[in-house]
Amino acid sequence: MxxxxxxxxxxxxxxxxxxxxxxxxxxxxxxxxQAVPSGFRHGSSARYDADFADDQPWVPVGHAEFQYVDETADIARHYSVDLGSSPLASGRRRSVSFTDHRTLTDPSVLTLGQFDICDGERHFECTVPLRARSCPPLLYAIYTAAARHLSRIKKYYIGNQIQYGGKILPNLTPETALHYHNQCIAHFVSLSDHSREAQDENLLAAAVILRFYEEVDCSLRVQ
Incomplete structure (x- = not known):
């Protein structure tokens, strides 16, 4: 053999x-x-410039319009957040720029790590800013506390304007914090009739941050 x-x-x-x-x-x-190894060919040999036959059947594609309906608050929370408008200043409405919003959500501005003093996983510093992207009350709570923090410390002022991280924030004023505080409270009121929403972790985090703002704001008013 x-x-x-x-x-x-x-x-x-x-x-x-x-x-x-x-x-x-x-x-x-x-x-x-002998086993022949499988081979892969990159690309396609199809002719994309070929003409179709006159009797080529086509599938009709109609024009359809879709309307998305938020059935539950859980679904609505996953959509993009409307950042809203800025506070009224000098008798007219001014829009807070994208730079202002990005600065206010920077964890280093509010020093969110101070809320994690008993949390080794650092949820406030690492998780809260990410969740705020899809939770308006949490987003507005961060805006509120961060705006109040920047507007009350003199070292951030250059003349009458606030600067942080080397960037001027022309539309950020002491009234900005009050504006976002009212926005956050409005969201809380709209959800007050929903018992399930009251147990939401994002809302609890927003309430903690908002309470921090109120403590700071109250102490400054007393002084």
């Missing part, structure tokens, strides 16, 4: 008949076929 190498060599030049080539069949030898 031929060895595997001899049979394999014969198959390399055999007639391609399977499962046993005619040569091995006549000699009574074992016919062992």
């Amino acid at each position: 031929s060895t595997w190498n001899e049979a394999n060599q014969r198959n390399a030049t055999g007639d391609g008949n399977k499962p046993q080539c005619h040569r091995c069949e006549r000699s009574g030898s074992s016919c062992v076929w």
Whole structure:
């Protein structure tokens, strides 16, 4: 009986008949076929510039309009957040810029880590800013406390404007914190009739941050 190498060599030049080539069949030898590795071809051989036949059937595609309805508060929470408008200043409405919003949500502004003094997983510093993107009350609570923090410390002022991280925040004023505080309270009031919402972790975090703001704001008013 031929060895595997001899049979394999014969198959390399055999007639391609399977499962046993005619040569091995006549000699009574074992016919062992070498496994051919699978190959992948990059790209496509299709002709994208080819013309379709005149009788080519086409599937009609109609124009459809869709309207998304938020069935529950849980679904609505996952949509993008309306950042809202800025406070009224000097008798007219001014919009808070994207730079202002991005600065107010920077964890270093509010030092959210101070809320994690008993939490080794640092939820306030690491998780709360991410959840605020899809939870308006939590977002407005952060805006409230951060705006109050920046507007009450003199080192952040250059003239009458607030600067943080090397950037001027022209539309950030002491009234900004009050504006976002009212926005946050309005969200709390709208959810007050929903018992399940009252147990939401995001709302609890927003309440903690808002309470911190109220303590700071109250102490400053007393002084």
